[in-house]
Amino acid sequence: MNNILQLIIDIASTPALLVALIAVLGLILQKKPVSDIVKGGVKTFVGFIVLTTGAGAVENSLVPFGEMFQEAFSMTGVVPNNEAIVAVALNQFGTTTALIMLLGMVFNILIARITRFKYIFLTGHHTLYMACMVAVILSVVGFTTVPLVLLGGLALGIIMTVSPALVQPFMRELTGRDEVALGHFSAVTYALSGLVGKWFGNKERSTEDIKFPKGLGFLRDSTVSIALTMGIIYVTVAIFAGGEYITTNISNGTNHIMYAIQQAGTFAAGVFVILAGVRLILAEIVPAFRGISEKMVPNAKPALDCPVIFPYAPNAVLIGFFASFVGGLVSMFLMVILGSVVILPGVVPHFFVGATAGVIGNASGGFRGAVLGSFVNGIVISFLPAFLLPVLGDLGFAGSTFSDGDFAVSGLILGLVGQYGGQVAVVLGIILALGAMIGLTIMFKNKNQNKEAV
Numbered sequence: 514m515n516n517i518l519q520l521i522i523d524i525a526s527t528p529a530l531l532v533a534l535i536a537v538l539g540l541i542l543q544k545k546p547v548s549d550i551v552k553g554g555v556k557t558f559v560g561f562i563v564l565t566t567g568a569g570a571v572e573n574s575l576v577p578f579g580e581m582f583q584e585a586f587s588m589t590g591v592v593p594n595n596e597a598i599v600a601v602a603l604n605q606f607g608t609t610t611a612l613i614m615l616l617g618m619v620f621n622i623l624i625a626r627i628t629r630f631k632y633i634f635l636t637g638h639h640t641l642y643m644a645c646m647v648a649v650i651l652s653v654v655g656f657t658t659v660p661l662v663l664l665g666g667l668a669l670g671i672i673m674t675v676s677p678a679l680v681q682p683f684m685r686e687l688t689g690r691d692e693v694a695l696g697h698f699s700a701v702t703y704a705l706s707g708l709v710g711k712w713f714g715n716k717e718r719s720t721e722d723i724k725f726p727k728g729l730g731f732l733r734d735s736t737v738s739i740a741l742t743m744g745i746i747y748v749t750v751a752i753f754a755g756g757e758y759i760t761t762n763i764s765n766g767t768n769h770i771m772y773a774i775q776q777a778g779t780f781a782a783g784v785f786v787i788l789a790g791v792r793l794i795l796a797e798i799v800p801a802f803r804g805i806s807e808k809m810v811p812n813a814k815p816a817l818d819c820p821v822i823f824p825y826a827p828n829a830v831l832i833g834f835f836a837s838f839v840g841g842l843v844s845m846f847l848m849v850i851l852g853s854v855v856i857l858p859g860v861v862p863h864f865f866v867g868a869t870a871g872v873i874g875n876a877s878g879g880f881r882g883a884v885l886g887s888f889v890n891g892i893v894i895s896f897l898p899a900f901l902l903p904v905l906g907d908l909g910f911a912g913s914t915f916s917d918g919d920f921a922v923s924g925l926i927l928g929l930v931g932q933y934g935g936q937v938a939v940v941l942g943i944i945l946a947l948g949a950m951i952g953l954t955i956m957f958k959n960k961n962q963n964k965e966a967v
Contacts, residue, residue, distance in 0.1 A: 529561035531637050532798060535815075539801035542808040553797045560793030564820055567786030568865075574779040575860040577763050577772075578747060583857065585753035593859045593898045593916030595642045606648040613665035614644035620670025624947070625810045629954040632681075633810065634673035636696040636818045643698055644669050646915055646924055649905060654931030654939055668943050671950070672923050676700040677816035680873065683707035687825055687876035693795065696816030698919035699866045702893050706870035706886030707877045713885050714878015720828040720871070723880070739831055740781035747773035747780075784830070787820045795821065819869040826872045832880070833871015833887040838863045840891020848895075854902060856895045862916035866894055890918075897921035904928025 537554040545553075579592070603610060617640060625631050634640060647665045656664060677694035680703040685691050695703065710716070751759055751773035759769035767775075798815055805813055823830050841858030848855045867887050874886025898914045901921045905914070905928075915921060931939045 527637060529558050529565065532561055532635050532794070532815075532817075533558035535633075535635065535805065536798050536801035539805045542805060543801075553801050557794060557797040557801070560790050560797065562790075563793060564787055564790030564818070567783045567788075567790055568820060570779055570783030570786060571864065572783075572861050574776045574783065575864060577776060578750065579857075579860040580763060581750045581754040581759060581773075582860070584755070584758050585750050591854055591898070591902070591914055592857050593862055593894070593914050595639075595862075595916050595920070598914055599642050599645045602645050602649055606645060606652065609648040609652070609661060609665070610641065610645040612662045613648050613669055614641055616662060616666025617644055617669030617673060620667050621673040622810060624670055624674045624950065625813055627954070628674070628950045629957055630674045630678050630950060631810060631813045632674055632677035632694050632696075632816045633805070633813050634677065634696045634816045636698075636816070639696070639698050639818075640669070640673065642915070643672060643920065643923070646920055647672075647927065650924055650927045650931070651939070653904065653928065655936055656939075664940065664943060667947070668923075668927065671943070671946050672698075672919065673816075674950070675946075676919050677814070679704045680707070681814075683873045683877055684822075687822060687873065692814060693821065694814045694816040695819060695822065695869075697819040697865075697869065697917070698923075699819075699869070699890075699894070699917035700919055701922050702866065702890040702918035703870055703873050705893065706874040706882075706890050709886040709889050710874035710876070710878025710882020712878075714874065714880075714882025716875075716877060716879045716882065718879040718881070719826070720832055720875045720880045720883050721826055723828060736781055736785050738828075739784055740778055742831060743780045744774055744777035747777040784823070784827075788824050788827070791821050791824055819865055822869060822872050826875045826883075829871040829875040829883045830868040831871075832883050833868045833874065833890075834864045835867075836884045836887035837867025837870060837891035837894075840867075840888040841895050844892050844895030848899070854899050856899050856914075858891070858895065859916055862894060863891060866917055867891060894918055894921075897925075901925060901928075904932065 533554045536557040537550055540550040540553050618634075621632075621634055625633055644665070647668050648661070651661050651665050651668075673696075676698055677696055677700065679700040680695050681691075683704065684693070684695055686707075697703075748770055751769045754769070756769040759772060760766055764772035794817070798817070838858055838860070841856075841863055845855060845858060867890055870890035871883040871887040875883035878886065894916060897918055898916060898921055901924050902914055904924060915924065926942070927939065930942050934942075
């Protein structure tokens with residue numbers, strides 16, 4: 514039994530395999546030939562491996578950058594990092610997290626089936642992280658054993674369904690279609706970036722329309738511009754951090770300037786690989802998902818990881834990262850002045866979340882929307898983790914915290930409701946959230962029927 518449970522957990526925790534199996538299921542439900550089923554499954558699997566390989570390369574190049582930055586500017590504080598905080602929490606909440614994750618995926622499908630929120634969340638690692646956070650907070654509130662797993666699974670299923678819905682209006686604006694959703698737990702800041710772009714931007718002036726002088730025409734190539742821009746930034750930080758520190762502690766003896774240039778090139782290569790993987794996935798998963806839409810969850814949309822939107826605005830990816838990181842720096846200095854917990858700008862979240870916020874902000878408000886939306890995103894994902902720390906119990910003193918907006922918002926809601934209303938309030942809150950989703954479904958259904966009658 515334990516082996517079977519572990520196998521299911523391993524599949525659910527491996528995005529490439531999970532999404533490939535779902536693609537295969539979709540093609541089987543459409544009664545496609547065996548050759549098409551095999552091709553679709555393998556290409557989806559390989560596409561996700563390509564994407565995660567690129568994301569891993571980017572992340573591996575950003576980790577030493579963060580260390581160099583802290584050394585260069587003598588900053589200490591809490592670093593938001595999902596992987597770090599989850600690694601600590603799983604020592605105590607591993608089994609509970611796994612069971613909540615599995616139940617959450619089941620509830621996600623059921624909620625998508627019975628409500629108008631037709632989103633199937635397919636980003637496995639983020640599902641694991643959110644399951645872990647829910648397990649921690651509900652445990653702090655006092656839930657144990659079966660109630661903890663059942664309530665945690667239902668809460669996770671609701672979050673997995675609502676999160677893509679928050680940002681879907683901007684996804685439709687970005688893609689011009691309504692076939693793919695965003696499955697990344699920072700929807701609150703993505704939607705905020707989209708709103709900021711809509712209110713203060715000008716969508717007629719896109720980041721992708723930036724005109725370079727004739728002699729700098731090579732910068733139109735996103736790979737070249739990313740490599741050169743990141744090269745300047747890496748080398749600058751490396752100089753401030755000092756050659757002795759880098760060669761001794763980070764680069765294994767490699768000259769600090771050469772190491773910085775190499776990491777900048779790795780970053781650019783990672784982004785290039787991500788874009789290639791996304792194209793491969795979308796070519797297979799969207800047609801395959803029609804089978805699931807027709808048979809299991811009518812009109813269902815796959816909610817995929819944030820790099821899925823990077824190809825729509827490569828310039829906005831880099832602009833969003835920079836603007837978000839600046840927002841993080843501004844927030845850090847404000848926290849120092851206020852004397853509060855200092856949240857250091859985590860380079861990894863500011864890249865992935867900031868870049869995505871930039872693409873969304875550009876879709877609704879052009880260049881100005883990308884800059885302002887990502888800057889606001891950087892401020893929000895700096896202050897929200899600070900607010901989250903007190904409701905994490907002993908885990909709040911682990912030197913790290915969850916980095917993305919949806920983790921903080923969901924955690925604060927669950928934690929504060931439990932803190933001030935107790936277990937009964939948490940149960941009622943989760944039931945009311947589900948009831949509201951069902952109520953909205955009935956209301957919109959009746960509204961559409963009345964329109965058809967007229």
